[in-house]
Amino acid sequence: xxxxxxxxxxxxxxxxxxxxxxxxxxxxxxxxxxxxxxxxxxxxxxxxxxxxxxxxxxxxxxxxxxxxxxxxxxxxxxxxxxxxxxxxxxxxxxxxxxxxxxxxxxxxxxxxxxxxxxxxxxxxxxxxxxxxxxxxxxxxxxxxxxxxxxxxxxxxxxxxxxxxxxxxxxxxxxxxxxxxxxxxxxxxxxxxxxxxxxxxxxxxxxxxxxx
Amino acid sequence: xxxxxxxxxxxxxxxxxxxxxxxxxxxxxxxxxxxxxxxxxxxxxxxxxxxxxxxxxxxxxxxxxxxxxxxxxxxxxxxxxxxxxxxxxxxxxxxxxxxxxxxxxxxxxxxxxxxxxxxxxxxxxxxxxxxxxxxxxxxxxxxxxxxxxxxxxxxxxxxxxxxxxxxxxxxxxxxxxxxxxxxxxxxxxxxxxxxxxxxxxxxxxxxxxxxxxxxxxxxxxxxxxxxxxxxxxxxxxxxxxxxxxxxxxxxxxxxxxxxxxxxxxxxxxxxxxxxxxxxxxxxxxxxxxxxxxxxxxxxxxxxxxxxxxxxxxxxxxxxxxxxxxxxxxxxxx
Numbered sequence: 001x002x003x004x005x006x007x008x009x010x011x012x013x014x015x016x017x018x019x020x021x022x023x024x025x026x027x028x029x030x031x032x033x034x035x036x037x038x039x040x041x042x043x044x045x046x047x048x049x050x051x052x053x054x055x056x057x058x059x060x061x062x063x064x065x066x067x068x069x070x071x072x073x074x075x076x077x078x079x080x081x082x083x084x085x086x087x088x089x090x091x092x093x094x095x096x097x098x099x100x101x102x103x104x105x106x107x108x109x110x111x112x113x114x115x116x117x118x119x120x121x122x123x124x125x126x127x128x129x130x131x132x133x134x135x136x137x138x139x140x141x142x143x144x145x146x147x148x149x150x151x152x153x154x155x156x157x158x159x160x161x162x163x164x165x166x167x168x169x170x171x172x173x174x175x176x177x178x179x180x181x182x183x184x185x186x187x188x189x190x191x192x193x194x195x196x197x198x199x200x201x202x203x204x205x206x207x208x209x210x211x
Numbered sequence: 212x213x214x215x216x217x218x219x220x221x222x223x224x225x226x227x228x229x230x231x232x233x234x235x236x237x238x239x240x241x242x243x244x245x246x247x248x249x250x251x252x253x254x255x256x257x258x259x260x261x262x263x264x265x266x267x268x269x270x271x272x273x274x275x276x277x278x279x280x281x282x283x284x285x286x287x288x289x290x291x292x293x294x295x296x297x298x299x300x301x302x303x304x305x306x307x308x309x310x311x312x313x314x315x316x317x318x319x320x321x322x323x324x325x326x327x328x329x330x331x332x333x334x335x336x337x338x339x340x341x342x343x344x345x346x347x348x349x350x351x352x353x354x355x356x357x358x359x360x361x362x363x364x365x366x367x368x369x370x371x372x373x374x375x376x377x378x379x380x381x382x383x384x385x386x387x388x389x390x391x392x393x394x395x396x397x398x399x400x401x402x403x404x405x406x407x408x409x410x411x412x413x414x415x416x417x418x419x420x421x422x423x424x425x426x427x428x429x430x431x432x433x434x435x436x437x438x439x440x441x442x443x444x445x446x447x448x449x450x451x452x453x454x455x456x457x458x459x460x461x462x463x464x465x466x467x468x469x470x471x472x473x474x475x476x477x478x479x480x481x482x483x484x485x486x487x488x489x490x491x492x493x494x495x496x497x498x499x500x501x502x503x504x505x506x507x508x509x510x511x512x513x514x515x516x517x518x519x520x521x522x523x524x525x526x527x528x529x530x531x532x533x534x535x536x537x538x539x540x541x542x543x544x
Contacts, residue, residue, distance in 0.1 A: 041410075074327060075244075075296040078294050078324070079320040082324065083295065121323055121327075177319065179357070179432065181357045
């Protein structure tokens with residue numbers, strides 16, 4: 001796939017919601033080890049609400065769809081991940097405002113804006129054992145694929161693979177942000193639930209936009 | 212799990228309906244989205260104060276809505292931060308145009324959601340200042356964590372800032388006062404038992420019959436250390452000792468001593484703790500000039516106690532003594 005339009009973006013969001021529902025027990029289980037055992041429950045509630053919103057008020061364009069998801073996540077997820085993912089979708093919407101179709105470079109620019117939004121809100125950096133540890137490597141891979149002339153499908157697949165590696169690399173890390181940080185050294189040895197849900201979102205895009 | 216509830220999913224809603232029925236002259240309740248606000252809001256010309264956080268800490272925050280304290284409180288699900296749409300609607304409902312102060316406990320979820328709400332309120336032309344409370348000395352390595360948690364000082368800040376707002380002081384001064392309370396207050400808590408979040412159905416953590424957890428947060432987050440249960444006097448020495456070791460309060464100071472139940476500890480034990488705290492502080496040259504004793508910032512049915520000390524000056528003392536009329540705190544009115 002060389003570019004994506006509203007149809008493909010909606011297909012991604014549906015795939016993402018389905019994967020989160022499927023993995024909600026797993027996400028919650030990861031969270032109970034180092035957090036407060038609600039990440040899967042909260043994310044599932046948020047993405048369900050996002051799909052309902054999109055169905056009730058069909059969006060006019062891609063930006064409207066992303067904004068609608070942002071508002072659903074902000075209003076329904078709670079905890080820290082609601083505002084963080086909500087901010088990511090809101091910033092992505094702003095970055096591609098008015099575009100009918102997204103080339104690989106547009107996807108990369110939107111993704112960059114989304115990550116910057118999360119970092120501005122959550123003040124996390126790579127290595128803090130957060131969603132950033134999956135998202136930053138994913139962006140680097142996406143950017144590299146775009147530079148070498150890859151289409152959207154190929155680029156997002158590379159990003160999803162990099163996110164998976166980043167997610168796994170959170171296991172030995174000691175958390176420096178969020179509720180897991182109160183555990184100090186005891187947070188090492190567990191995969192970060194936020195990095196895991198970030199990987200799910202990218203894997204869903206790779207599935208939906210696969211060439 | 213044994214609890215007096217009807218349905219796990221309806222815990223917060225049922226509670227809010229109860230509050231509305233019990234205090235119809237003092238507060239109103241919005242059920243979509245959830246928030247509790249002063250029955251006479253917005254109060255013309257007065258800075259409005261909004262707080263909020265997960266449920267399960269009652270009477271904080273909803274019980275502190277009323278004259279001389281909060282204008283609105285946003286309850287989340289049990290131990291889960293509320294969301295920005297609630298905070299935005301609450302802010303709009305109580306804003307009289309004189310500005311709104313958000314008092315936020317330092318928990319990542321609370322901080323992020325309140326930040327978003329403040330951004331959204333500013334976009335709608337409402338002047339908002341936010342002050343984050345972080346008084347828990349149990350978090351030692353605060354550079355490498357999400358920082359010290361906001362606990363007992365939140366109650367004191369809400370009371371004192373509420374009194375200042377009632378006097379008609381401007382937003383910048385009320386916010387400065389909130390920072391002053393935070394800068395001069397320190398807390399530490401402990402647990403004898405765990406607590407059970409209704410939706411989880413089982414205790415948040417396990418604690419042996421003869422063990423206690425020192426330095427606990429208000430959601431049963433881990434503390435500094437786990438040890439064998441000790442006497443009240445020894446526990447006071449650990450908690451108050453850690454507070455004084457932090458260096459803000461010391462010999463020659465006058466303080467407000469706040470002995471708080473985590474929910475399951477009865478008054479008889481709180482008064483024993485207060486007695487021992489009084490003796491301990493006397494020995495360290497610290498004078499208690501005001502006190503607050505009871506369950507004010509709780510952790511469901513957890514047995515345990517927290518101690519908060521606030522260094523007082525004339526201004527803080529006067530504002531503490533000012534009238535307050537809320538479901539959870541009431542004097543002089």
